[in-house]
Amino acid sequence: MIHFFVNTTGPKNISFFSSNFKSLNQVIRLSGYRHDQLQEILSQVLKEAEEQDVEVQAIHHCLDNSLQGLIFPRLSSGVFGFDGSSQEVLCPLAEGNEAAVSLTENLRQARETFQQARSFHNQKEAIYLSEMDFAAANVAAERTVSLLLEGAGSHKGGKEVHRFFGGATAQGNLDYIEEITAELPRRFFLKGRPGTGKSTFLKKIAAAALAQGFDTDIYHCALDPKSLDMVVIPGLGCCLLDSTAPHEYFPSREGDEIVDLYQECVTPGTDEKYHEKLTFLESEYKSLIKKALGFLQSAQEANHRFEETLPLLDETALQNTAGRLSKSLLQK
16 A cells, blocks of 8 residues: 655645546545544554455545545545535635634744745755756766666557655644555665755656656655655556655665766765855745745644534444445445
């Protein structure tokens, strides 16, 4: 079972709900449920799916990492819960509600603060971009494309799906990289610095895989959705990951490999040359990220207060709802 997010608390209120659900034959939308009761319903459906040995994809809430949706790929069905923090649906019950207003305001301030943090990150990118050998970066990307796709054959109808593997939540930064890549025989860890071409590298890999007809899962950066953080090509049994903070990983099993774009593409001594400025920018960046996380914690508290105003279903109603969902979604 893989885990991921379709929304982000980052600077841009981006949603990949459609990318993950539009191709399904059956989609059930849940709204107006209390958060804890939605968890109970989805957990029961998930348990039933596991007992039936049905393939499951679990979608998590970007604010608190709770279970928000389920997809059953082989059955072409799925369910997703919307609440007051969702982009697609704003519960009518939220109008004029003090807690809902607080939720919206704290999310706005978190996004604004993340955007401020992003500006310091962009300044770091500019430093490394000024020291980049773009020809070397292109060679590294072409070499990897050839390594992965040469002799793999051509396929028809390669599809792409867009997601987030993690992000900033009220509990801090987290990711589901290990869960997503657990069954992949090959993992490529991209090392580098901001602005050293990791996202461009990943975009070239994704484009080449899709052009050759391979289904491709594209994972975006939560703080900058225009940038990519990981590409998974299930048909080739591999992934390529931006393995730098805050999602830094190292080879830990057979089939893991490092691609170091800093070593290959950046003028030697760049870290040392700009050490003082880079240290300042990183300090400011981390300070703003911490401030933004505080707003997310306040948003989560406000969301809890808002949901206390929603109708409370009794246990029988919850069991009946979960049963109907299971029967509908898991039928073969």
